Amino acid sequence: MPSMVGPIKINSVDGGVINFGDSFYLAPKASSKTNAGSGALNTGDFINTNNGLSSTNPFDPDFKDQGNIGNA
Template sequence: MPSIVGPIKINSVGGGVVNFGDAFYLSPKSSSKTNAGSGALNTGDFINTNTGYSATRTLDPDVSDQNVTANA
């Protein structure tokens, strides 16, 4: 059933979905980027990482990497 929603102000939403009125299909979207050095994101038991020298290039000349647009 259609509904009328008045003025709304949402300051921030962290990791959630805000839904007003009827919804047939909800598709939350997010995009993030992480820079980590060699062996930095290993998980598990008894990890042994020998890297010697590691350098992570954080310079990103692209304008955008992952576009989140529309409702597709």
């Protein structure tokens, strides 16, 4: 089915796939976990973050959060 893609701005791509328009099958090829504080991973041209007290707990009791078995 046809689709329209509007204005696009890509700052960087680090090991990924970019799809425009329709896509039949998407599956992650890798998985990772990142711990960051409040407002640490914001992206954009003009960023203004006002954070009070921020705390991040990097300890996770789970063995696995997201597997990538079977994604060829």
